[in-house]
Amino acid sequence: MITINKYALLAASMLAVFTSSGCSSNMTKANLATQQQPVLRKAALHSANLATQTAQRPLASKAVLDEDFDTWERVFRGFKINNQYSKNPRVQHFVNYYGRNPAQLELLSERASVFLHMIVHEVDRRGLPSELALLPFVESAFDSDVFSHAGAAGLWQFIPDTGRRYGLKQAKAYDARMDPFAATGAALNYLEKLNKDFNGDWLLALAAYNCGENRVQREIDNNRAQGLPTSFWHLSLPKETREYVPRLLAFKELIGNAPRYGITLPNTPNQARLAQLRVDKPVDLRAVALQAGLAPDTLLSLNPCFRTGVTTPEYSNRIVLPRQYAHQLMQVIEDSPAASSPKVYASRSESGYNKLATTRIGKKRSSTQLAKLNSKSKTHTVRRGDTLQSIAQRHGVTVQALMKYNSKHSSKVKVGERLDVIAALAGAKQAS
Template structure:
């Protein structure tokens, strides 16, 4: 447990919150309860659900479960909370993806390391709501546990919210800020949406997951068609889009692989049952790279954890929180308190920093390990011509659609003739997450 001295608590520029479990609201205006900040208890914070509109979705009753000590492994905690039938793993579609992903255990090792940064926070919130722990694995399918990723359709973040759905669940979006890429806010919003879908489909989690992917209206139409024909209306019998037909089996395949890791040659990263992340409340613009450097950390440590701030500078008018490594919370709190308010100088997005996103920051070790920096790529401008797409432009310049979208802070793949794009030539290692 982190202790904060009295002088730090009285610092007028910041309000600290140490948790990592529980997902806070994304606020249109920063909260100022009083002129002198106080340290809030995590229990108060976790009760403030992220992305929830007051009049929208009634929450399911929260369930209390036995408390596990910090010596317990978070992966084991995930496994103990599985609720979906293990028989699904025998389905041919699930086995297809078990075999597909199982051929590359090294990649799954890497994904498990990336997941371990967010896992405690997500599973805590899933359990708090009484939901199946399989849902904690959903970012494997959605984003490969990369909080700073866009799809071709403009979906963003760990949980891949499209713009309209994100706004519907309280995730604000502006040029300099995108709450879909706030891991805490997006987790709360995603779980609220999944609870609503589960209620819509009478407690059937497979149908709820399918609806999360392709929309509840599409799933309901297919159910109605089958019912009219006297056909079964389970997920496996619906005529859904190909992506959705594969989406649910992918999740169930990850469940099978991760829960039986030794059988498939997978080595899960060590994940003690404690929060790796904390949240810090601030009321001024903060240069995240400068804060990390002054705290003796790698420059992109805070940028990688806070991709919602698209310029690398916090925007209190949209959110007065940042995510930070819990073990460095005290020193970062002191540094941020001493920093002057940052200017609006715009940084290139983190994809241009030259860091390999697949080997993400390791949080919670005794040293903050950042992937070895790659040489920075040269940048040039491409003017969009009629008929061009992001895919064709990416291929022409040897990069990926995802990298183009990140580097140009685009939230959708739509282009306008004459639009100018910064193109990363020689973008080695760029990964297309479409």
């Protein structure tokens, strides 16, 4: 028998504390003034909400999940959207489409496992359908450092205006849409609001998340005026939206029945993989990772919200860490002096949206010095979910330089394409 006492152990682990308005991103000025040392935030077990969840799901009245339980199973038990939708031809189309490549789904599931516990924890706390935890599969392929051609960003692909409306600050050096914790809280707030707007119909709420509540409501009103059905399946929505909801339901079917489709999900114990650290000084994320003996991108990949690679306490004093290295990183950060702020300048992408590129303040590197950098950084092999902007940000070079020194005539990249980063860095340095 799994007992609540075992699960209570999780309350002492280092994962996010979500506030009633979503994921907290900033401290108050009073707290900031007294906060002198890095502090790891710990989990809170929301027992009141757990009781509500138990009432909603009879299975949970006999057992509460502990750390030995798999997070994927926790997702499956929280499904609430009608399973019959999986038989819809539009859903089956994407089941067949994605199901043809189980290896790709396994890779996506591995990427998802980094954030899954954090998202499911909050979805459970709010008593929402756990299908929502799969939505980043559709939105961003679980890549928190990604922009769309429409200017949407992060795991949950907030466009700038909607992000600001839900408390996600955006500045040259910081973009909360790319903070996995803050964006998750904001996305779930928005989805809860949409669900209420459409009288508890999750398919309509999800469609509105994609194309906007006004568009969905307009199509409902048009159908109603013509005496036509007003369910999601009968609305004349944009093609992307008509495919958006079926894609999510297809992922639900494939992940929820992985063995049937030859998919092996990664081992994902029911425990946090991420921790949060509060710190009130600028921190160079790459330098700290290297000092801790970790890969240089360890913290950059979890904190793409800091667009320069240096934290900005004036916008957010929270750093996301891999839980297993949290204490050693905390010690390095505590012992490190405040980092200097890098220069930030804007570049313009092909789609016309401003993106950010950065350069460190300091001595200019010669092309000879650049050539001596680690060979792994000489080229970048494009992976699924990469954009030219995210590659440029990762390597500290502009999109224009990458395009120029790789003879590219557009910002589009293909999976497997190799980009010469060293040439772009050297050329940009010489030009400056």
